């Protein structure tokens with residue numbers, strides 16, 4: 298599995314309240330959530346994001362509430378992958394559980410700017426900044442998590458495993 | 462075997478003799494929790510697990526507390542979705558409006574969590590029950606669905622940081638000041654993916670409510686869970702509230718901790734987190750004059766009876782500033798009733814506060830006290846992110862009930878230990 302797209306670059310501690318503000322949580326319809334994704338820190342995001350695009354952020358991305366609406370809004374926006382220095386843990390597991398690939402890679406974060414075109418290979422964990430012609434290595438997922446993401450999320454994975 | 466409290470508990474729930482940090486395990490859960498925001502997503506996912514019934518109708522708790530009583534039509538639809546699911550699956554612990562309260566105050570009060578339990582909840586502050594010696598942690602809706610279908614959840618076994626507490630709090634200082642102090646010290650990602658384990662002879666000087674407040678905000682330091690060593694105070698609480706039998710997990714003497722942080726409770730001062738992160742903490746000498754428009758006293762962090770008592774004891778005989786709205790939200794119906802009997806609610810009303818029915822309400826910018834542009838609130842809640850309580854250009858200052866009450870009287874951020882309060 299590979300992803301390629303232009304990047305949106307954010308800083309530390311992007312919390313789930315700005316990824317999808319609580320005032321929009323009176324719905325769980327993915328497309329409605331995507332329409333408001335990131336709007337409290339980046340009004341243009343939902344207008345300009347295209348299928349395949351990649352979010353790159355600094356530390357503790359997705360901190361705050363457990364709302365799965367946050368990775369759902371990001372995935373529904375068309376984002377193919379999120380790269381960060383570190384992720385908050387509930388966001389991390391929610392993303393894996395719904396099949397949104399996310400990678401931790403501080404070196405990549407040091408060398409990717411807003412708008413750079415980036416390619417990611419999930420099997421090997423290789424991240425290429427095509428604009429700057431640089432390559433970085435992220436930790437690939439452990440097999441259990443690769444299985445989850447390949448199955449398209451926890452529900453599909455658990456059903457495949459039969460009675461656990 | 463070198464296991465921490467959390468690791469021992471997880472090993473037991475995974476049916477393993479021992480576990481190591483980093484290991485991926487599948488464990489049996491004792492309780493699965495959801496609210497009116499997260500449950501509708503989980504209910505949608507539940508179908509995908511291909512099970513007709515939930516794994517155990519007694520081990521699921523559904524609480525409509527965030528946007529309930531329904532704040533608008535969409536919220537009403539979400540509550541309806543949850544209610545219908547609860548009825549269809551005959552869920553024992555569904556709490557209708559009138560019986561409900563804020564989930565993390567309600568579940569322990571109702572005796573649904575005991576020491577040694579493994580609890581997952583589709584709400585990040587599920588970590589609150591660590592106060593009782595449970596391993597409890599926030600998850601997302603898919604995990605909740607999986608939990609409801611199979612009674613299981615996957616975990617990566619965490620490493621831990623030990624907080625060794627000594628001493629005693631001074632007057633008007635409590636659990637909120639302690640946890641804000643800790644988050645200020647280690648940062649909002651200070652213990653990312655890790656357990657916070659609270660131990661030491663100072664633990665006995667923390668009331669169970671102090672412990673709830675501390676464990677509640679473990680997530681604000683990035684932790685997977687926060688857990689307190691079980692002692693007589695825990696067991697007394699569990700006896701008074703418990704329907705379940707506690708099981709005590711103690712850390713091995715040679716348990717491996719990533720680090721140990723010593724805290725003398727007598728050194729903690731009134732602590733407030735300035736916008737827009739819980740780690741931006743300041744003590745009174747650094748506050749300056751911060752004028753406020755609103756005070757919120759409530760939430761899963763500080764909406765318990767003892768919190769209301771503390772606030773009321775400061776407000777008694779005073780009126781709040783005419784520039785301030787003060788909203789008080791008892792966290793559960795029981796707390797509401799007890800506060801009424803004790804005359805606390807009357808004190809609030811006489812001081813000019815509004816007392817609301819239990820709900821999360823303003824804590825997450827839902828309803829019952831949303832901030833306008835450039836407005837400022839002091840709140841006993843747990844998050845002060847951009848836009849958390851309303852307009853993107855509003856501000857939230859996090860504090861304990863004593864600071865909140867003292868500030869309501871003054872109209873600006875005030876130290877309850879200073880002067881004429």
Ligand code: SF4
Pocket residue numbers: 527563564565584586760761762820821824825842843
């Ligand atoms: S009171 Fe606030 S933090 Fe607690 S559960 Fe409700 S919304 Fe979440």
